[in-house]
Amino acid sequence: MATFPAFLFNTTKSKPLLQIAEKVHNNEMISDEECLLLFKEGSLGFVGSLANYIRENKYGDKTYFNRNFHIEPTNVCVFSCSFCSYSRLYAKREEGWELSVDEMVDIVKSYDGKPVTEVHIVGGVHPKMNLDYFIELIQKIHTHRPNLHIKAFTAVELDYMFRKAKVTREKGMQILKDAGLQSLPGGGAEIFHPDIRKQIAGDKVDAEGWLAIHEIAHRLGVHSNATMLYGHIEKFEHRVDHMRRLRDLQNKTNGFNTFIPLKFRNKNNDMSHVPESTLIEDLRMYAIARIYLHNFQHIKAYWPMLGRHNAQMTLSFGVDDLDGTIDDSTRIYTMAGSEEQNPTLSTTELVQLIRQAHRIPVERDTLYNEIKVYSLEEVIAD
Ligand code: V47
Numbered sequence: 001m002a003t004f005p006a007f008l009f010n011t012t013k014s015k016p017l018l019q020i021a022e023k024v025h026n027n028e029m030i031s032d033e034e035c036l037l038l039f040k041e042g043s044l045g046f047v048g049s050l051a052n053y054i055r056e057n058k059y060g061d062k063t064y065f066n067r068n069f070h071i072e073p074t075n076v077c078v079f080s081c082s083f084c085s086y087s088r089l090y091a092k093r094e095e096g097w098e099l100s101v102d103e104m105v106d107i108v109k110s111y112d113g114k115p116v117t118e119v120h121i122v123g124g125v126h127p128k129m130n131l132d133y134f135i136e137l138i139q140k141i142h143t144h145r146p147n148l149h150i151k152a153f154t155a156v157e158l159d160y161m162f163r164k165a166k167v168t169r170e171k172g173m174q175i176l177k178d179a180g181l182q183s184l185p186g187g188g189a190e191i192f193h194p195d196i197r198k199q200i201a202g203d204k205v206d207a208e209g210w211l212a213i214h215e216i217a218h219r220l221g222v223h224s225n226a227t228m229l230y231g232h233i234e235k236f237e238h239r240v241d242h243m244r245r246l247r248d249l250q251n252k253t254n255g256f257n258t259f260i261p262l263k264f265r266n267k268n269n270d271m272s273h274v275p276e277s278t279l280i281e282d283l284r285m286y287a288i289a290r291i292y293l294h295n296f297q298h299i300k301a302y303w304p305m306l307g308r309h310n311a312q313m314t315l316s317f318g319v320d321d322l323d324g325t326i327d328d329s330t331r332i333y334t335m336a337g338s339e340e341q342n343p344t345l346s347t348t349e350l351v352q353l354i355r356q357a358h359r360i361p362v363e364r365d366t367l368y369n370e371i372k373v374y375s376l377e378e379v380i381a382d
C-alpha cells in the first residue's frame with residue numbers, strides 16, 4: 001500500500017481541489033467537472049502526487065514493457081488528417097510504400113528465434129488493401145508463429161475495410177478474430193468531440209464509429225487500447241469529453257487494456273503552425289488521465305514520440321507502462337518531428353531507462369501477464 005501524500009491536505013488552499021484529493025484518498029472516481037478543474041488549476045505537483053499515489057498503490061515500483069515489433073503495411077492513405085505527417089496519397093506519392101503479404105510475413109520471419117511476444121500492425125488506409133488481403137496476412141502470420149500475439153488495425157482501418165467489403169462490423173471483426181487477430185491498437189481516436197474532429201480528421205470514422213468498433217471487439221473477447229491525440233487545437237473540455245466517453249465504454253465492457261495519451265508533434269504536416277505542448281503540460285496530461293480514468297488498469301507512455309528522457313519522467317506522473325522496444329521501426333513519429341529520429345532501444349537499454357527512474361522493470365505480454373520481473377542487479381541478454 002502506497003502512502004498517501006497527506007501534505008496535500010495542509011498545502012492545498014482551494015476547497016474543490018481538496019475535495020479531489022479526498023476522493024483519491026478514498027479511492028472514489030472524480031467527476032468530469034473535477035477533471036476539468038484539474039486541467040485548469042491543478043499544479044504539476046498536485047496532480048503528480050495524486051497520480052503517483054494511484055500508480056504506486058496499484059503496482060508499487062513495477063513498470064511494464066513488452067517485446068514487440070511493428071509492421072506498417074503502407075503509408076498510402078485515402079484520408080487526409082491535418083496532423084498527419086505520414087500519409088502519401090496525394091502529395092509526395094513517390095515516397096509511398098506498399099508491402100505485399102509475403103513481404104510482411106518475411107518481416108515476421110526475421111524475428112524467428114527472437115523473444116518477441118507481439119506484432120503491432122498499423123498503417124495508412126490504402127484503397128486497394130482490402131479485408132481479404134488482411135485476412136490472408138493475419139492467417140499467414142498466425143500459422144507461422146501461433147504464439148505471437150497479433151495486435152492489428154485501428155478502428156479507422158477496420159471501419160474502411162468492413163465498409164468496402166460490405167460486411168457488418170460484427171461479422172468483419174469475427175472473421176478477423178477467427179483468422180488470428182487478438183487485440184486492437186488504440187490509434188485513430190484523436191479527439192472524439194465533433195467540433196475538433198471535423199477540423200483535424202473530418203473524413204474518417206467518427207467517435208461513435210470508433211467506440212462502436214471497440215465495443216464489438218470487446219464483446220468478442222478482443223481487448224484493445226485507447227489513445228488521445230492532445231496538445232493541438234483542442235481545449236481542456238474536449239480532453240475531458242474524450243476521456244469520459246472512454247471511461248463510459250470501459251464501464252460497460254472492461255475491454256480496454258491501457259490508455260495512451262499521444263503528444264501532437266508538428267513537423268511536416270498541415271498543422272505545423274500549431275505549437276507543441278510543453279513538458280509540464282505533457283506530465284499534467286498523464287497525471288490527470290491516471291486520476292480520471294479510474295477504471296483503466298494501465299496508463300502507457302510511448303517513448304518514441306515523447307523522447308526517452310521525458311518518457312522516463314512520466315513514470316513519476318501516473319504512467320506504469322513504457323512502449324517501444326527492440327526494433328520499433330514505426331515511421332509515424334519520426335516523420336512528425338519527434339526528437340527520437342532512431343526510435344529503437346534494446347531490451348537492455350529499456351530496462352536501464354526504467355531502473356534509472358528508480359522503478360522495477362517487468363516484461364509483460366500484451367494482456368499484461370507478467371513474463372519476468374527484473375531484479376536490480378541482473379544483467380540482461382537482448
Ligand atoms: O492515430 C499521427 C497519432 C496514432 C501524429 O495501441 C500523431 O499500443 C502525434 O495509435 N503527432 C497512431 N501523433 C499510433 C498509435 C499507437 C502508438 C503506439 C502504441 C499504440 C497501442 C498505438 O498516431 C494516430 C494519431 O493519433 N499521430 N500523427 C503527429 N503528428
Ligand code: SF4
Nearest residue numbers: 077079081084087124
Ligand atoms: Fe491516414 Fe491515419 Fe494519417 Fe489519418 S492519421 S491520414 S487515417 S495515416
